[in-house]
Amino acid sequence: MKKYSWIKKALLAILIIIVIGLFIPENFKMPVLGATTSSYNKESFWYYPWGKSGTHKGVDIFANTGTPIVSATSGIVVYCGQLSRGGNVVLVLGPKWRLHYYAHLEKINTSRFSIVGHQDTLGMVGTTGNAQGKSPHLHYSITTLIPYFLNIDSSHQGWKKMFYLNPIVKLKK
Numbered sequence: 486m487k488k489y490s491w492i493k494k495a496l497l498a499i500l501i502i503i504v505i506g507l508f509i510p511e512n513f514k515m516p517v518l519g520a521t522t523s524s525y526n527k528e529s530f531w532y533y534p535w536g537k538s539g540t541h542k543g544v545d546i547f548a549n550t551g552t553p554i555v556s557a558t559s560g561i562v563v564y565c566g567q568l569s570r571g572g573n574v575v576l577v578l579g580p581k582w583r584l585h586y587y588a589h590l591e592k593i594n595t596s597r598f599s600i601v602g603h604q605d606t607l608g609m610v611g612t613t614g615n616a617q618g619k620s621p622h623l624h625y626s627i628t629t630l631i632p633y634f635l636n637i638d639s640s641h642q643g644w645k646k647m648f649y650l651n652p653i654v655k656l657k658k
C-alpha cells in the first residue's frame with residue numbers, strides 16, 4: 486500500500502501537532518486589567534434564558550469603557566473585526582485547541598495572525614454589538630475545538646457544554 490503512505494505520514498503529522506497543542510500550558514490570566522472577583526457574576530455562565538443565544542455561554546466582566554483587555558492566554562489571533570451581536574470582537578486560538586472570544590470591544594488593538602500573550606492589549610472594554618445601551622463589559626468565552634463529552638449535562642442546550650467551557654472557574658484564581 487505504498488500509494489497511501491503519504492496520507493499516513495500526513496495524518497501522523499497532524500496527530501503530532503494536535504498532541505503538542507494539548508500539552509502547551511494555558512497559564513491563564515484575568516483578561517480585564519484591574520478586574521476582581523466582584524467584576525463579574527459567578528453564576529452567569531449558562532444563565533437561561535439569555536436573549537437569542539438561549540443560554541449565556543461565557544462571562545461578562547464589567548469595567549469602565551476604555552479599560553485595557555489583555556490576552557488571557559498565549560495564542561494567535563485568528564479573527565478580529567465586527568460581528569452583529571459581538572460588536573468589535575477578537576478571537577484567539579490558545580493552548581489545548583481552545584478559542585478565546587473577546588466581545589463588545591470599544592476598540593481593537595491587535596491584528597489577525599498576531600502572536601499574543603499576557604503582555605499584549607487586544608483592545609478596550611466597550612459597549613459594541615448587543616451590549617449597546619448596557620453597562621460596558623467584556624463578554625469572554627472559551628470554546629474547545631476538541632469536544633469534552635463528559636461536560637454534557639441536562640441543562641438547556643446542555644449538549645453544547647462539550648464545546649463551551651466555563652471561564653469563571655479560571656477567573657477565580
Ligand SMILES: [Zn+2]
Pocket residue numbers: 541543544545623624625
Ligand atoms: Zn455576555
